[in-house]
Amino acid sequence: MRPTPLGSRDRRPGTETREPAIAREHIDNPPPIDADEPWMRALHADTGYLLYRLGLRSGQLFNAFLQESGLRLRHYAVLRFLATCDGALQRELSARLGYDPSAIVGLVDDLEKLGFAERRPAPDDRRSRIVILTEGGRVFLRDTGQAGQRVTDELLTPLAPAERETLHALLARVAGNRLD
Numbered sequence: 771m772r773p774t775p776l777g778s779r780d781r782r783p784g785t786e787t788r789e790p791a792i793a794r795e796h797i798d799n800p801p802p803i804d805a806d807e808p809w810m811r812a813l814h815a816d817t818g819y820l821l822y823r824l825g826l827r828s829g830q831l832f833n834a835f836l837q838e839s840g841l842r843l844r845h846y847a848v849l850r851f852l853a854t855c856d857g858a859l860q861r862e863l864s865a866r867l868g869y870d871p872s873a874i875v876g877l878v879d880d881l882e883k884l885g886f887a888e889r890r891p892a893p894d895d896r897r898s899r900i901v902i903l904t905e906g907g908r909v910f911l912r913d914t915g916q917a918g919q920r921v922t923d924e925l926l927t928p929l930a931p932a933e934r935e936t937l938h939a940l941l942a943r944v945a946g947n948r949l950d
Contacts (some may be wrong), residue, residue, distance in 0.1 A: 824925075831921045839910070840884070844869065846914075848877050849886060849907050857900035859892065886910055 813819050832843045847867055852858065860878060864871040878901050881887035886907035892898035903911075926934050 828921075828925055831925055832918070835917055835921050836914075839914075841880070844873070845877055845881060845886075846918075848874070848881060848901075849903060849911055852887060852901060852903035852907065853911055857890070857892075857902040859898055859900055863901060881907065 829843050832846070836842060836846060844867075848863060851863065851867060858866070860874045861871060863869070863878075864874045867874075869877070878887060878889065881901075882889065884906070886904055887901050888904055889899040889901055892900045926937070929937065
């Protein structure tokens with residue numbers, strides 16, 4: 771039996787109907803949002819919502835930039851963290867970056883396959899493994915540094931340089947105040 775498509779009114783085989791084209795078009799090409807609509811003004815008055823939307827947009831831009839390499843923003847965050855230390859246990863990566871431990875395993879697996887990170891026995895506990903940044907990972911970070919700055923510049927285009935510095939300082943202060 772074939773699965774019943776969304777929008778079907780009758781669940782019997784052979785009676786499936788397709789979703790109207792106008793409904794598909796609305797989903798594929800949503801109408802522009804009027805910022806003056808009351809519901810939009812209310813959302814834009816909510817700082818948490820604006821931070822959420824900014825985070826989404828930042829992630830979209832960064833993932834588009836990383837797409838050629840096969841990496842995502844989460845991989846990049848692991849690499850950036852590893853560049854600041856001599857290695858980290860996977861549970862430390864999970865705690866510091868706020869990622870689920872099972873996600874860290876997959877991210878490190880991906881980075882190992884690309885030659886950007888490797889697992890080694892921990893010096894103080896041979897049963898544990900630390901993750902270290904390889905030379906390939908360092909080269910990748912060095913080569914992507916300017917492109918990452920371009921993503922940030924695109925995201926913050928409406929802000930003057932002094933406003934960008936102020937925003938960064940404020941976000942760093944909030945992030946330092948328990949993002950865990």
